[in-house]
Amino acid sequence: MLTQFPLFTAGQGRYHTYRIPSLIRAGQTLLAFCEGRKGGRGDTGDIDLLLRRSTDGGRTWNSPQVVWDDGPHTCGNPCPVVDSRTGTIWLLLTWNLGEDHEAQIVAGTSQDTRRVFCCSSRDQGRTWSRPEEITPRVKRPNWTWYATGPGAGIQLEKGPHPGRLLIPCDHLEGSERYYSHIIYSDDGGATWKLGGRTPRPGVNECEVVELDDGRLMLNMRNYDPACRARQVAFSADGGQHWTDQDFAPELVEPTCQASIRRLRWSHGDQPGALLFSNPASPTERADLTLRLSLDEGRTWPHRHLLHRGPAAYSCLCILDRGRAACLYEAGQQNPYEQLVFAVFAPELLWH
Numbered sequence: 001m002l003t004q005f006p007l008f009t010a011g012q013g014r015y016h017t018y019r020i021p022s023l024i025r026a027g028q029t030l031l032a033f034c035e036g037r038k039g040g041r042g043d044t045g046d047i048d049l050l051l052r053r054s055t056d057g058g059r060t061w062n063s064p065q066v067v068w069d070d071g072p073h074t075c076g077n078p079c080p081v082v083d084s085r086t087g088t089i090w091l092l093l094t095w096n097l098g099e100d101h102e103a104q105i106v107a108g109t110s111q112d113t114r115r116v117f118c119c120s121s122r123d124q125g126r127t128w129s130r131p132e133e134i135t136p137r138v139k140r141p142n143w144t145w146y147a148t149g150p151g152a153g154i155q156l157e158k159g160p161h162p163g164r165l166l167i168p169c170d171h172l173e174g175s176e177r178y179y180s181h182i183i184y185s186d187d188g189g190a191t192w193k194l195g196g197r198t199p200r201p202g203v204n205e206c207e208v209v210e211l212d213d214g215r216l217m218l219n220m221r222n223y224d225p226a227c228r229a230r231q232v233a234f235s236a237d238g239g240q241h242w243t244d245q246d247f248a249p250e251l252v253e254p255t256c257q258a259s260i261r262r263l264r265w266s267h268g269d270q271p272g273a274l275l276f277s278n279p280a281s282p283t284e285r286a287d288l289t290l291r292l293s294l295d296e297g298r299t300w301p302h303r304h305l306l307h308r309g310p311a312a313y314s315c316l317c318i319l320d321r322g323r324a325a326c327l328y329e330a331g332q333q334n335p336y337e338q339l340v341f342a343v344f345a346p347e348l349l350w351h
Contacts (some may be wrong), residue, residue: 004306004342007032007052007061007327017041018050020150021327021339022078023317026089029124030054030317032061032327033078033091034339041336044101047074049093053125058325058343067091067128068119072098075131079149081165083188089121090189092148092167093131106144106175114139114146120189138169138183138194145172148183151207151259151315159214161238165189168218170204177201180220182208182239195239203231205257208239211296212265212272218242219260219276219297222253228282229253232297250300251291254281261316263292263324263346272296275346277306277314277326285312285335288328292349302349306342310335319343 008018015036022033031053038046049068052061068075077094096105097112104110116138117131139146146169153167165185172178181197203220211217216235224231230251233242251258258278266272271294280289280303288311292302306326312335314328324346331337 001345002342002348004340006338007341008034008339010337013064017336018339019329019336020076020078021313021315021329022080022150022152023315023325023327024080024082024152025317025319026082026124027087028055030058031125032341035076044074045098046072047076049075049078051125057319058341068131074098077148077150079151079153079167081153081155081167083165084155086188088189089125090165091119093117094146094148102145106172108144116146116148118192134192138192142173143171147205150205150257154208154210156210156238158210159238164238166208166239168206168208170206178204178223180204180206180218184239196241198233198242198245200245207260209260209262209274217297219258221255221257223255230258251276252280252282253278254284256285257313259314259316261318263318275316275324276300277316279311286310288314288330290349292346304349
Protein backbone atom coordinates (compact mmCIF):
# COMPACT_ATOMS: atom_id res chain seq x y z
CA MET A 1 0.00 0.00 0.00
CA LEU A 2 1.40 3.39 -1.05
CA THR A 3 -0.39 6.72 -1.29
CA GLN A 4 1.37 10.01 -1.99
CA PHE A 5 0.49 13.58 -2.94
CA PRO A 6 2.03 17.07 -2.61
CA LEU A 7 1.48 19.12 0.56
CA PHE A 8 3.46 22.20 -0.53
CA THR A 9 4.15 23.30 -4.12
CA ALA A 10 6.69 25.97 -5.08
CA GLY A 11 5.08 29.24 -6.13
CA GLN A 12 1.73 28.52 -4.52
CA GLY A 13 0.71 30.78 -1.66
CA ARG A 14 3.02 33.61 -0.59
CA TYR A 15 6.25 31.69 -1.01
CA HIS A 16 8.71 31.08 -3.82
CA THR A 17 9.91 27.71 -2.46
CA TYR A 18 9.08 25.32 0.37
CA ARG A 19 11.98 23.39 1.85
CA ILE A 20 13.26 21.43 4.88
CA PRO A 21 10.46 18.93 5.66
CA SER A 22 9.71 17.80 9.21
CA LEU A 23 6.93 15.36 10.10
CA ILE A 24 5.72 14.14 13.50
CA ARG A 25 2.70 12.48 15.05
CA ALA A 26 1.16 13.90 18.23
CA GLY A 27 -1.67 11.65 19.39
CA GLN A 28 -3.99 11.35 16.40
CA THR A 29 -2.65 14.52 14.75
CA LEU A 30 0.04 14.66 12.07
CA LEU A 31 2.11 17.84 11.82
CA ALA A 32 4.08 18.69 8.68
CA PHE A 33 6.54 21.58 9.12
CA CYS A 34 8.67 23.32 6.53
CA GLU A 35 10.40 26.58 5.66
CA GLY A 36 8.50 29.02 3.46
CA ARG A 37 11.16 30.90 1.48
CA LYS A 38 9.85 34.16 0.08
CA GLY A 39 12.67 35.56 -2.04
CA GLY A 40 13.97 32.45 -3.76
CA ARG A 41 15.25 28.93 -3.30
CA GLY A 42 18.33 29.88 -1.24
CA ASP A 43 18.98 29.37 2.48
CA THR A 44 19.21 33.09 3.26
CA GLY A 45 16.66 35.88 3.46
CA ASP A 46 13.02 36.18 4.47
CA ILE A 47 12.12 32.65 5.57
CA ASP A 48 9.09 31.73 7.72
CA LEU A 49 8.36 28.53 9.61
CA LEU A 50 5.12 26.93 8.38
CA LEU A 51 2.88 24.06 9.48
CA ARG A 52 0.04 21.95 8.06
CA ARG A 53 -1.99 19.64 10.32
CA SER A 54 -4.03 16.51 9.67
CA THR A 55 -6.42 14.87 12.14
CA ASP A 56 -7.45 11.93 9.94
CA GLY A 57 -4.19 10.08 9.41
CA GLY A 58 -3.00 12.25 6.53
CA ARG A 59 -6.02 11.96 4.24
CA THR A 60 -6.86 15.68 4.52
CA TRP A 61 -4.84 18.65 5.73
CA ASN A 62 -5.63 22.13 6.97
CA SER A 63 -4.31 25.24 5.23
CA PRO A 64 -0.73 26.26 6.04
CA GLN A 65 -0.33 28.23 9.26
CA VAL A 66 2.64 30.39 10.20
CA VAL A 67 4.41 29.26 13.36
CA TRP A 68 7.13 31.94 13.25
CA ASP A 69 7.54 34.99 11.01
CA ASP A 70 10.23 37.43 12.11
CA GLY A 71 9.90 39.94 9.31
CA PRO A 72 12.80 39.82 6.82
CA HIS A 73 14.84 37.34 8.89
CA THR A 74 15.47 33.59 8.61
CA CYS A 75 13.39 31.30 10.86
CA GLY A 76 13.88 27.64 10.12
CA ASN A 77 15.51 24.24 10.59
CA PRO A 78 12.44 22.76 12.33
CA CYS A 79 13.15 19.83 14.65
CA PRO A 80 10.15 18.87 16.81
CA VAL A 81 9.80 16.20 19.47
CA VAL A 82 6.72 15.03 21.41
CA ASP A 83 6.84 14.36 25.15
CA SER A 84 4.65 11.26 25.45
CA ARG A 85 4.15 11.87 29.17
CA THR A 86 2.46 15.26 28.75
CA GLY A 87 1.55 15.44 25.05
CA THR A 88 3.53 18.68 24.69
CA ILE A 89 5.19 19.26 21.34
CA TRP A 90 8.57 20.97 21.60
CA LEU A 91 9.85 22.65 18.45
CA LEU A 92 13.54 23.53 18.20
CA LEU A 93 14.52 26.13 15.58
CA THR A 94 17.35 28.32 14.38
CA TRP A 95 17.37 32.01 13.44
CA ASN A 96 19.67 34.49 11.77
CA LEU A 97 19.42 37.95 10.25
CA GLY A 98 17.98 37.78 6.77
CA GLU A 99 20.94 39.62 5.26
CA ASP A 100 23.55 37.38 6.92
CA HIS A 101 24.68 34.57 4.63
CA GLU A 102 26.07 31.28 5.93
CA ALA A 103 29.54 32.03 4.55
CA GLN A 104 29.60 35.33 6.46
CA ILE A 105 28.45 33.70 9.69
CA VAL A 106 31.12 31.02 9.31
CA ALA A 107 33.83 33.60 8.57
CA GLY A 108 32.79 35.83 11.49
CA THR A 109 32.03 38.77 9.20
CA SER A 110 28.25 38.72 9.63
CA GLN A 111 26.30 41.36 11.55
CA ASP A 112 24.91 38.76 13.94
CA THR A 113 25.21 34.99 14.29
CA ARG A 114 23.19 31.81 14.15
CA ARG A 115 20.88 31.54 17.18
CA VAL A 116 18.83 28.68 18.68
CA PHE A 117 15.19 28.96 19.78
CA CYS A 118 12.50 26.74 21.28
CA CYS A 119 8.70 26.98 21.31
CA SER A 120 5.95 24.56 22.31
CA SER A 121 2.34 23.56 21.75
CA ARG A 122 0.02 21.89 24.24
CA ASP A 123 -2.96 21.58 21.86
CA GLN A 124 -1.47 19.36 19.13
CA GLY A 125 -0.13 22.27 17.11
CA ARG A 126 -3.17 24.53 16.93
CA THR A 127 -1.37 27.26 18.88
CA TRP A 128 2.29 27.86 19.76
CA SER A 129 4.19 29.69 22.47
CA ARG A 130 6.44 32.57 21.49
CA PRO A 131 9.91 31.26 20.49
CA GLU A 132 12.38 31.60 23.37
CA GLU A 133 16.10 31.90 22.72
CA ILE A 134 18.24 29.17 24.31
CA THR A 135 21.53 29.88 22.49
CA PRO A 136 23.70 30.45 25.61
CA ARG A 137 22.73 27.03 26.97
CA VAL A 138 23.38 24.99 23.83
CA LYS A 139 26.01 26.77 21.70
CA ARG A 140 29.67 27.23 22.62
CA PRO A 141 31.39 30.59 21.99
CA ASN A 142 33.76 29.21 19.34
CA TRP A 143 30.93 27.68 17.28
CA THR A 144 29.93 29.70 14.23
CA TRP A 145 27.24 28.00 12.13
CA TYR A 146 24.60 25.97 13.98
CA ALA A 147 21.57 23.94 12.89
CA THR A 148 18.87 21.97 14.67
CA GLY A 149 17.96 18.74 12.87
CA PRO A 150 16.43 19.15 10.44
CA GLY A 151 13.88 16.38 10.73
CA ALA A 152 12.66 15.32 14.19
CA GLY A 153 13.92 14.45 17.63
CA ILE A 154 13.12 11.42 19.78
CA GLN A 155 12.18 10.57 23.36
CA LEU A 156 14.32 7.82 24.87
CA GLU A 157 12.55 4.65 26.05
CA LYS A 158 15.44 2.43 27.18
CA GLY A 159 18.98 2.80 28.46
CA PRO A 160 20.09 4.98 31.37
CA HIS A 161 17.83 7.97 30.61
CA PRO A 162 14.25 6.92 29.77
CA GLY A 163 12.03 9.92 29.08
CA ARG A 164 14.88 12.13 27.90
CA LEU A 165 13.99 14.41 24.97
CA LEU A 166 16.79 14.49 22.43
CA ILE A 167 17.34 16.80 19.45
CA PRO A 168 20.04 16.06 16.83
CA CYS A 169 22.04 19.15 15.79
CA ASP A 170 25.23 20.22 14.04
CA HIS A 171 27.72 23.07 14.22
CA LEU A 172 30.96 24.47 12.86
CA GLU A 173 33.98 25.02 15.06
CA GLY A 174 35.84 27.87 13.41
CA SER A 175 35.44 27.97 9.64
CA GLU A 176 36.15 24.40 8.50
CA ARG A 177 35.35 21.77 11.13
CA TYR A 178 31.75 20.47 10.86
CA TYR A 179 30.50 18.27 13.72
CA SER A 180 27.23 16.62 14.68
CA HIS A 181 26.01 16.87 18.29
CA ILE A 182 22.83 16.60 20.35
CA ILE A 183 20.96 18.73 22.85
CA TYR A 184 18.61 17.22 25.42
CA SER A 185 16.07 17.86 28.15
CA ASP A 186 15.47 15.75 31.26
CA ASP A 187 12.68 17.96 32.63
CA GLY A 188 10.07 17.65 29.92
CA GLY A 189 11.42 20.48 27.76
CA ALA A 190 11.58 23.15 30.46
CA THR A 191 15.34 23.44 30.05
CA TRP A 192 17.74 22.27 27.33
CA LYS A 193 21.36 21.23 27.76
CA LEU A 194 24.25 20.56 25.43
CA GLY A 195 25.19 16.91 24.97
CA GLY A 196 28.19 15.38 23.25
CA ARG A 197 29.58 15.92 19.76
CA THR A 198 31.11 13.45 17.35
CA PRO A 199 34.78 12.60 17.88
CA ARG A 200 35.72 13.55 14.31
CA PRO A 201 34.62 16.39 12.01
CA GLY A 202 33.32 16.10 8.47
CA VAL A 203 29.67 15.49 9.39
CA ASN A 204 26.70 17.74 10.11
CA GLU A 205 22.92 17.34 9.55
CA CYS A 206 21.83 14.24 11.44
CA GLU A 207 19.08 12.21 13.07
CA VAL A 208 19.25 9.79 15.98
CA VAL A 209 17.63 6.43 16.73
CA GLU A 210 17.53 4.34 19.90
CA LEU A 211 18.82 0.77 19.53
CA ASP A 212 17.47 -2.39 21.12
CA ASP A 213 20.41 -2.59 23.53
CA GLY A 214 19.80 0.94 24.88
CA ARG A 215 22.55 2.63 22.89
CA LEU A 216 21.91 5.53 20.51
CA MET A 217 22.99 5.66 16.88
CA LEU A 218 23.59 9.02 15.24
CA ASN A 219 23.17 8.90 11.44
CA MET A 220 24.95 11.82 9.74
CA ARG A 221 25.48 13.68 6.50
CA ASN A 222 29.02 13.00 5.34
CA TYR A 223 31.52 15.41 3.74
CA ASP A 224 34.40 12.99 3.15
CA PRO A 225 34.66 12.54 -0.66
CA ALA A 226 36.54 9.27 -0.15
CA CYS A 227 33.28 7.50 0.70
CA ARG A 228 29.95 8.64 -0.74
CA ALA A 229 27.86 7.23 2.11
CA ARG A 230 26.42 8.22 5.49
CA GLN A 231 28.44 8.19 8.69
CA VAL A 232 27.28 6.83 12.05
CA ALA A 233 28.38 7.16 15.68
CA PHE A 234 27.17 5.53 18.90
CA SER A 235 26.45 6.56 22.49
CA ALA A 236 25.98 4.34 25.55
CA ASP A 237 25.16 7.19 27.94
CA GLY A 238 22.16 8.92 26.42
CA GLY A 239 24.11 11.19 24.09
CA GLN A 240 26.73 12.62 26.45
CA HIS A 241 29.59 10.95 24.56
CA TRP A 242 29.85 9.51 21.03
CA THR A 243 32.25 6.79 19.90
CA ASP A 244 32.95 4.39 17.01
CA GLN A 245 32.35 6.97 14.31
CA ASP A 246 32.53 5.29 10.92
CA PHE A 247 31.01 5.09 7.44
CA ALA A 248 27.80 3.17 6.69
CA PRO A 249 28.71 2.02 3.13
CA GLU A 250 25.25 0.65 2.25
CA LEU A 251 23.66 4.04 2.86
CA VAL A 252 24.90 5.76 -0.28
CA GLU A 253 24.39 9.54 -0.38
CA PRO A 254 25.29 12.58 -2.53
CA THR A 255 26.02 14.70 0.61
CA CYS A 256 22.48 15.41 1.73
CA GLN A 257 20.13 15.17 4.70
CA ALA A 258 18.42 11.85 5.54
CA SER A 259 15.94 10.40 8.03
CA ILE A 260 15.95 7.36 10.32
CA ARG A 261 13.21 5.98 12.63
CA ARG A 262 12.50 2.94 14.72
CA LEU A 263 9.58 1.08 13.17
CA ARG A 264 9.27 -1.48 15.97
CA TRP A 265 11.16 -2.98 18.91
CA SER A 266 12.18 -6.63 18.93
CA HIS A 267 9.64 -8.94 20.55
CA GLY A 268 10.07 -12.66 21.03
CA ASP A 269 11.31 -14.13 17.77
CA GLN A 270 10.43 -10.97 15.83
CA PRO A 271 13.46 -8.72 15.26
CA GLY A 272 13.31 -4.97 15.67
CA ALA A 273 13.10 -2.85 12.54
CA LEU A 274 14.58 0.50 11.51
CA LEU A 275 13.46 2.67 8.58
CA PHE A 276 15.74 5.00 6.61
CA SER A 277 15.15 7.44 3.75
CA ASN A 278 17.47 9.50 1.55
CA PRO A 279 18.35 10.26 -2.10
CA ALA A 280 20.26 7.04 -2.80
CA SER A 281 22.73 8.33 -5.36
CA PRO A 282 26.46 8.90 -4.92
CA THR A 283 26.52 11.86 -7.29
CA GLU A 284 23.24 13.81 -7.27
CA ARG A 285 20.17 14.53 -5.21
CA ALA A 286 17.86 12.02 -6.84
CA ASP A 287 15.97 8.77 -6.33
CA LEU A 288 14.39 9.11 -2.87
CA THR A 289 14.66 5.60 -1.45
CA LEU A 290 13.25 3.83 1.62
CA ARG A 291 15.39 1.19 3.33
CA LEU A 292 14.66 -1.32 6.10
CA SER A 293 17.06 -2.92 8.58
CA LEU A 294 16.19 -5.95 10.72
CA ASP A 295 19.53 -6.08 12.57
CA GLU A 296 19.66 -2.66 14.28
CA GLY A 297 21.23 -0.84 11.36
CA ARG A 298 24.13 -3.18 10.64
CA THR A 299 22.71 -4.05 7.20
CA TRP A 300 19.93 -2.61 5.01
CA PRO A 301 18.87 -5.37 2.58
CA HIS A 302 15.31 -4.18 1.92
CA ARG A 303 14.62 -1.11 -0.20
CA HIS A 304 11.92 0.63 -2.23
CA LEU A 305 12.31 3.54 -4.65
CA LEU A 306 9.76 6.14 -3.57
CA HIS A 307 10.54 8.78 -6.22
CA ARG A 308 12.62 8.39 -9.37
CA GLY A 309 14.30 11.63 -10.36
CA PRO A 310 15.27 14.80 -8.47
CA ALA A 311 14.79 14.48 -4.68
CA ALA A 312 16.54 15.76 -1.56
CA TYR A 313 15.56 16.13 2.12
CA SER A 314 13.05 13.81 3.84
CA CYS A 315 11.47 13.05 7.21
CA LEU A 316 9.98 9.73 8.31
CA CYS A 317 7.15 9.24 10.81
CA ILE A 318 5.65 6.07 12.29
CA LEU A 319 1.84 6.01 12.18
CA ASP A 320 -0.76 3.66 13.67
CA ARG A 321 -2.02 0.33 12.28
CA GLY A 322 1.48 -0.65 11.14
CA ARG A 323 1.84 2.22 8.69
CA ALA A 324 4.60 4.78 8.18
CA ALA A 325 4.87 8.11 6.37
CA CYS A 326 7.53 10.18 4.67
CA LEU A 327 7.51 13.90 3.83
CA TYR A 328 10.13 14.61 1.19
CA GLU A 329 11.43 17.15 -1.33
CA ALA A 330 11.04 16.12 -4.98
CA GLY A 331 10.33 17.32 -8.50
CA GLN A 332 10.77 16.64 -12.18
CA GLN A 333 13.29 19.36 -13.08
CA ASN A 334 14.82 19.99 -9.63
CA PRO A 335 14.36 18.52 -6.12
CA TYR A 336 12.66 21.59 -4.68
CA GLU A 337 9.42 21.78 -6.66
CA GLN A 338 7.22 20.11 -4.04
CA LEU A 339 7.07 18.65 -0.57
CA VAL A 340 5.37 15.28 -1.07
CA PHE A 341 3.55 13.33 1.65
CA ALA A 342 3.66 9.54 1.29
CA VAL A 343 1.90 6.90 3.43
CA PHE A 344 2.99 3.30 3.07
CA ALA A 345 2.89 -0.12 4.69
CA PRO A 346 6.47 -1.15 5.57
CA GLU A 347 5.76 -4.54 3.97
CA LEU A 348 6.27 -2.59 0.73
CA LEU A 349 10.02 -2.90 1.33
CA TRP A 350 9.93 -6.69 1.33
CA HIS A 351 8.67 -6.91 -2.26
